[in-house]
Amino acid sequence: MKTPLIHMQKKEIVALGLELAAPLELTWSCYSGSEVACGVCESCVLRLRAFEQAGTKDPIAYAKRGETRPQAGETSQEGAA
Ligand SMILES: [Zn+2]
Numbered sequence: 001m002k003t004p005l006i007h008m009q010k011k012e013i014v015a016l017g018l019e020l021a022a023p024l025e026l027t028w029s030c031y032s033g034s035e036v037a038c039g040v041c042e043s044c045v046l047r048l049r050a051f052e053q054a055g056t057k058d059p060i061a062y063a064k065r066g067e068t069r070p071q072a073g074e075t076s077q078e079g080a081a
Helices: 005-021 042-053
Strands: none
Touching: none
């Protein structure tokens, strides 16, 4: 029997498509509810931090770029989700 390469390729294409289809510029969820992400609420800060840790730049615009590093005396909240 031959290996069903066509299915494997299809599967890979779908997986790749799902990755590429992720609209990063549309998936922000700012607590401010305005048209532009505020950049300072917990949601924005966590997002900015995630992009920073991933070594990439967040493509969306922010009203203000908050500190992405934990403030002095503040412990990491990454396990709070
Ligand atoms: Zn925000």
